[in-house]
Amino acid sequence: MVIATIFVFCSFVVGITPVTLMADVPFVSVPLSQEAILNCCYITKDKPGTPAWVFQHSNRNMIPIPVNASDLVIIHKIQKFDESCGVLTLKAVQLNDSGLYQCSLTTTGNSILSHGTYLQVYKPLEKTLNFSESTKNGILTAEGILLLLCVVLPSATLLCKSKKVHEIEKKKMKKEEENIYQGLNLDDCCTTYDQIERSQALGPYQDVCNIMEEEEEIQLEKP
Template identity: 45%
Template sequence: MVAVTFLFLCFWVGVHGDLSRIQVTLEPDRPSLRVQLSHTAHLRCCYSATRGAVETTWFISIRTVNGTSAPQGVDRRDNHVTVDGGNLTAAGVMCHTLILREARLNDSGLYQCFLNHSALRHSVYTHGTFLQVYRPMVEILDISESTKNSILIAEAMLLMVAVLLHGTMMLCKTKKLNQLKKKRVKEEEEIIYEGLNLEECCSTYDQIQRSLVQGPYQDVGNMIIEEEIQLEEP
């Protein structure tokens, strides 16, 4: 019976690992946190361990100019940094909190908890929370919403007046150009009529009309008669 129990324990250890090892399960972290400049930021990491708490150290990863980043330990000696010892919840989850008072712009980065213990097979980093410290926009003119609306209405009216004035000027310019064009055409027609001789035009017109009335056959007959008269003359 002892031999069977020993073999069972050896089999269980071979499958599940060493009994002295601590199993750590990471809890979901807040993905990101946005904090205004000079305000307080609260960061938290949570995990559950099978054999109690493990050693926890806060690390920050700051992205450099060339796009790389490396975690570095948070300086706990800084006066605006506070790290608690961890709180164990009723569900058996251990949570650690990092407090940054009067957050600075260079505090932005990815914050993670580094979990380490002699009984851990491998050290573990939590998922982490990305902290963004932003500078609020400063209003140049501190005006109310009603004043802003009045300014927008005035700008719209000025824009409409400008469009109407431009359209009216374009219409007037087009009308003036059309009048000049008509006047130029009329002057050219008058110059053409002045260069013509009305008497020559009338005589030419009468000849054309007579030729159309008499017809080509009558002209041929007249020519034949004239030739006969010339032949009969001595």
């Protein structure tokens, strides 16, 4: 019973709207004062006339208003085999032309709307500085040279500093080596050297008689 009801309902809908709408382009962005072309394509067994277009401003509360043909607005129809397309051409769009555009199809006394295309009109950014190509190339060349200098000069400065630090450390080490020998008396060094040589020459054994004689020669100081 449910399947039969759905079948009857679908047959009723097809009978009311014998038009198959094709997918529209959902969004189109066009610069200010340029041309905008919008299409709505459909397939139908009937031969309807040229589709009418309606426009709804970006404010959703506004009711769609019809789009009338003029010198700047052209409405026509093209046929592609079994597919028909309504074409809306806006010669010079303005900012207030932004909004949703839908074509209205009337077949067998019924009117349906296409899915629609949203048109956005934007104002291109203006150049603050209008330079020629040769000037731009010169600026790029100067920027490249400055960038190279910013890389080379710090590196050269660090290299020179490291070289100076190395020379200072080298001089410091040389002075420390010279300071090692300062304050030494050559006569004391010679005397110490002679004592070492004499002790090595006498050897580990000494003459007891000589020691006694040396002790006799030492005279004690009287109090």
